[in-house]
Amino acid sequence: MLAPLSITEAQIHRSIVDWLAVVLPNGSVVHHSPNEGKHKVQYRVLQKHFGVRAGWPDLELFINPKFWKEPGAWSPIFLEIKKPKGRVSENQRDVIAELKAVGCYAFIVHDIDEVREALSELMELPDGG
Numbered sequence: 001m002l003a004p005l006s007i008t009e010a011q012i013h014r015s016i017v018d019w020l021a022v023v024l025p026n027g028s029v030v031h032h033s034p035n036e037g038k039h040k041v042q043y044r045v046l047q048k049h050f051g052v053r054a055g056w057p058d059l060e061l062f063i064n065p066k067f068w069k070e071p072g073a074w075s076p077i078f079l080e081i082k083k084p085k086g087r088v089s090e091n092q093r094d095v096i097a098e099l100k101a102v103g104c105y106a107f108i109v110h111d112i113d114e115v116r117e118a119l120s121e122l123m124e125l126p127d128g129g
Helices: 009-023 041-049 090-101 112-122
Strands: 029-031 059-062 077-081 105-109
Touching (some): 077 090
16 A cells, blocks of 8 residues: 655655564664765765765665575665655666666565565565564
């Protein structure tokens, strides 16, 4: 079920992070690299030199391989979060393609249901997850 059109991407992002904190196995790591927003050119140049990439997905998930359905299928999971009518930028498409090319899982999601569906392909989620 897609979120109402009036909801912001930040609200969806926060709800997904809260949900992940409940359903992921203990010891899982969820990370957000804050590379969005408006900044001065000097700041952006410095961040680029530090390795910040335009188009990097919103969340990175690291989950112990013992919880995966398929042994040996472990990889980081990346989630790009969009509001219902949000568009994926060219940079985001390129980064997602690069991540998939090196064996990572990367999904574009609009709500918790889509995150549940994506993760359920890879691992067993607890009942109600």
